Amino acid sequence: MTRTPVNVTVTGAAGQIGYALLFRIASGHLLGADVPVKLRLLEIPQGLKAAEGTAMELDDCAFPLLRGIEITDDPNVAFDGANVALLVGARPRTKGMERGDLLEANGGIFKPQGKAINDHAADDIKVLVVGNPANTNALIAQAAAPDVPAERFTAMTRLDHNRAISQLARKTGVSVSDIKRLTIWGNHSATQYPDIFHAEVAGKNAAAVVNDEQWLADTFIPTVAKRGAAIIEARGASSAASAANAAIDHVHTWVNGTAVGDWTSMGIPSDGSYGVPEGIISSFPVTTKDGKYEIVQGLEINEFSRARIDASVQELVEERDAVRGLGLI
Numbered sequence: 099m100t101r102t103p104v105n106v107t108v109t110g111a112a113g114q115i116g117y118a119l120l121f122r123i124a125s126g127h128l129l130g131a132d133v134p135v136k137l138r139l140l141e142i143p144q145g146l147k148a149a150e151g152t153a154m155e156l157d158d159c160a161f162p163l164l165r166g167i168e169i170t171d172d173p174n175v176a177f178d179g180a181n182v183a184l185l186v187g188a189r190p191r192t193k194g195m196e197r198g199d200l201l202e203a204n205g206g207i208f209k210p211q212g213k214a215i216n217d218h219a220a221d222d223i224k225v226l227v228v229g230n231p232a233n234t235n236a237l238i239a240q241a242a243a244p245d246v247p248a249e250r251f252t253a254m255t256r257l258d259h260n261r262a263i264s265q266l267a268r269k270t271g272v273s274v275s276d277i278k279r280l281t282i283w284g285n286h287s288a289t290q291y292p293d294i295f296h297a298e299v300a301g302k303n304a305a306a307v308v309n310d311e312q313w314l315a316d317t318f319i320p321t322v323a324k325r326g327a328a329i330i331e332a333r334g335a336s337s338a339a340s341a342a343n344a345a346i347d348h349v350h351t352w353v354n355g356t357a358v359g360d361w362t363s364m365g366i367p368s369d370g371s372y373g374v375p376e377g378i379i380s381s382f383p384v385t386t387k388d389g390k391y392e393i394v395q396g397l398e399i400n401e402f403s404r405a406r407i408d409a410s411v412q413e414l415v416e417e418r419d420a421v422r423g424l425g426l427i
């Protein structure tokens with residue numbers, strides 16, 4: 099049986115995450131080893147030539163699942179018929195730039211892209227925003243796409259989730275596959291809260307196994323939350339391969355489902371669960387099935403967690419209010 103190819107749009111395709119991401123999409127890691135894909139690469143005019151170079155390399159891999167590559171600087175073309183959109187390209191913070199300037203510059207990118215998705219994407223479009231500030235960029239894009247169900251706009255906290263799993267596995271001496279039910283709450287920023295109180299280490303409660311609140315507060319949480327900055331310091335460039343890997347994981351899990359007894363973390367529009375104001379794009383524990391996700395309900399939130407969730411959510415509320423003040427949503 100021949101399957102219709104899935105149209106996957108990647109913005110910022112010529113950037114460093116793009117370079118790590120495209121080959122894995124084309125080789126079947128995003129959607130599955132039996133799902134053909136067509137790639138649409140969106141870049142700004144200055145990035146088109148480099149994107150063409152990457153497309154030449156994709157050709158040279160002779161990936162059996164890759165059924166076409168189109169390169170454009172026009173969002174209306176890039177999102178036409180898109181089933182999956184990975185919004186990676188963003189305006190980085192440069193020296194002297196205030197947060198408001200950063201949000202405004204990114205509004206200039208994510209608002210038109212949201213509108214183009216609204217007007218041209220396929221009915222089943224799924225959007226992952228990677229470009230920072232990812233949660234609020236996702237909110238801007240979502241607000242510009244009133245005809246697309248809001249829940250199709252998500253922001254990436256899977257890299258934080260994976261980082262936290264790795265740190266916890268190392269601390270407890272187990273393999274990463276023995277860690278389950280970890281949660282990242284809030285914003286993809288230094289205020290995020292990696293929560294191990296409901297997590298499991300080889301079937302046992304992780305907080306009980308660790309039994310060290312000082313390690314949690316002074317080592318684990320800051321290590322995970324500041325890992326991006328530590329990578330920039332060490333590598334001289336921000337996380338790229340691990341970010342691309344997390345983007346693959348996020349979409350693969352969304353489309354193909356979480357394992358029984360486990361969950362993942364995704365930045366999604368809040369429905370008001372756990373006291374997170376409705377509408378802001380915040381990270382939650384979610385299960386996925388048949389291409390849909392649901393927030394894990396009924397978790398008891400202790401005082402330690404409550405304060406940290408609230409702090410990160412407060413930052414998201416401030417970012418939302420700032421972009422509202424700028425007329426971006």
Ligand SMILES: NC(=O)C1=CN([C@@H]2O[C@H](COP(=O)(O)OP(=O)(O)OC[C@H]3O[C@@H](n4cnc5c(N)ncnc54)[C@H](O)[C@@H]3O)[C@@H](O)[C@H]2O)C=CC1
Binds near residue numbers: 113341
């Ligand atoms: N959510 C997360 O966990 C993570 C997010 N990031 C963020 O991902 C973003 C991309 O990172 P890199 O690939 O390392 O950056 P990069 O600077 O190497 O590449 C960004 C690319 O986006 C392009 N671009 C800029 N504006 C665009 C537009 N309007 N349309 C299409 N393309 C556009 C640029 O030309 C450039 O090629 C950054 O915002 C970074 O902060 C990075 C790591 C983790």
Ligand SMILES: O=C([O-])CC(=O)C(=O)O
Binds near residue numbers: 325327
């Ligand atoms: O700050 C950045 O660009 C990198 C980032 O988000 C991360 O590594 O988590």
